[in-house]
Amino acid sequence: MIVLSRNDPDTGLRVMRSIQAYGLPISRAIFMQGRSPYHFMPALNMSLFLSANETDVREAVALGLPAGRVLGAITADETDDQDLRIAFDFDGVLADDASEQIYQTDGIEGFRSHETMNAATPHDPGPLRDFLASINRLQQREEEQRTTDPGYQIRVHVSLVTARNAPAHERAVRSLKDWGVTVNDAFFLGGIDKSTIMRVLKPHIFFDDQVSSLSSSAC
Secondary structure: OEEEEOOOHHHHHHHHHHHHHOOOOOOEEEEOOOOOOHHHOOOOOOOOEEEOOHHHHHHHHHOOOOEEEOOOOOOOOOOOOOOEEEEEOOEOOOEOOHHHHHHHHHHHHHHHHHHHHOOOOOOOEOOOHHHHHHHHHHHHHHHHHHHHOOOOOOOEEEEEEEOOOOOOHHHHHHHHHHHOOOOOEEEEOOOOOHHHHHHHHOOOEEEOOOHHHHHHOOO
């Protein structure tokens, strides 16, 4: 993890001291004294920028960089396990929004027809495909750890939660396989309110390109 900030280096001292005080494993930071630090994301091999500041996120996205706005307050985890649960929407998040645009112009039947005809054609990757690939590398390390330590408990769990349903689900699954990324489980809801799934799944992080979905899915 890397801190990207418009603060000046002097103010950044307090930021880094706060990080140390809370025991967070973050040692890298960029302080730009009011200027945008997002141009440095490719040089730092960063796959995602997160901020509660909507303006900062929009500026990063305008530069073609993967970024997301953090919504809502942190809620306490009611479970006793130590796993990390991450959920992704598909269109506009893992994949580009080309099919979403077809849905907007041609409706649900036009969308389904288009996805069925193009089931064997992978989607172009969206802004968070590379981030999922990074998570998969962590999961691979966990699997390697379990081969040497059978008692090791897998901690990272990834879910796909999308409004797609059959037959449009096939292109999504094929796209993930073509990109070389995986999820542990997938929910193809076909119009069912995502919040009903989120109340059971209880992800720590849910990435969606629709604010309405995020608001209704708050756990």
